Amino acid sequence: MALDNVSLNKFLKISRKNLPQRISLIKRDAREALRKEKKVEDKDGGDFYTAFWGDAKQYVLEGLDLKLAVAARVSAHASKKKLYPILCKEFLRWFGSEFDASDYNSRNKIDKVFGKCVSLCDDGAIRVHGLLAWKDPSGKAFIIYPYFDKDMKLGSNTARLARWAMSNALPDHQIENMIVLDVIRGNAFDNDNAPLIGDEENTLSDQYTRMMREWQNQKRLLRSI
Numbered sequence: 001m002a003l004d005n006v007s008l009n010k011f012l013k014i015s016r017k018n019l020p021q022r023i024s025l026i027k028r029d030a031r032e033a034l035r036k037e038k039k040v041e042d043k044d045g046g047d048f049y050t051a052f053w054g055d056a057k058q059y060v061l062e063g064l065d066l067k068l069a070v071a072a073r074v075s076a077h078a079s080k081k082k083l084y085p086i087l088c089k090e091f092l093r094w095f096g097s098e099f100d101a102s103d104y105n106s107r108n109k110i111d112k113v114f115g116k117c118v119s120l121c122d123d124g125a126i127r128v129h130g131l132l133a134w135k136d137p138s139g140k141a142f143i144i145y146p147y148f149d150k151d152m153k154l155g156s157n158t159a160r161l162a163r164w165a166m167s168n169a170l171p172d173h174q175i176e177n178m179i180v181l182d183v184i185r186g187n188a189f190d191n192d193n194a195p196l197i198g199d200e201e202n203t204l205s206d207q208y209t210r211m212m213r214e215w216q217n218q219k220r221l222l223r224s225i
Helices: 008-015 020-036 047-063 065-074 083-098 101-106 156-170 200-225
Strands: 005-007 114-121 124-128 132-135 141-147 178-182 188-189
Touching: 005 008, 008 020, 008 083, 008 124, 008 141, 008 156, 020 200, 047 065, 047 083, 047 101, 047 132, 047 141, 065 156, 083 101, 083 114, 083 188, 114 200, 124 156, 124 200, 141 156, 156 178, 156 188, 156 200
Parallel strands: 005 124, 141 178
Antiparallel strands: 114 124, 132 141, 178 188
């Protein structure tokens, strides 16, 4: 989906690029926006990762054999041969270090966990969706947002911005329960290693406002061609 209704993952990926790369990506998105009369769903992280994340959620909540599921994906699509096994290995490594994988029957899925950040920019919104969310028997919630980028690893500074966006889009949930997972590297960011420091809203607002200004400018330039 276009930048005026952008997924958090796409926003993070674009915002972290250097200026020439960022302008190129914004221009590409503006061109696509002009070509489409109707917006199509923007899968968080792109279609390439969607199948894996769906399988990972079933592994956590339903006990799906993730290794077998990934092997089937790779067998059916050669393009997944390189990255899917890495995604599987790192996700299982992270999850196994934090949770008991065999205890899936005790996890109660939290439905309809999604929202938007609408206060950052007058002309757009950042969508937070595709989350893995459940409650354990004690009632504690775990809300996990997947970050996918094979080229740039997630750091604590960007992760805390993402966690603020999650808390803003999901006001019914506590930020202490929110985790951003760099899936391909198996690195998780939570309240301990990516705490908020107070400047997140202003930082995100500045980034998104500049991004949208450039996007609108590129659309005007493209219309004049």
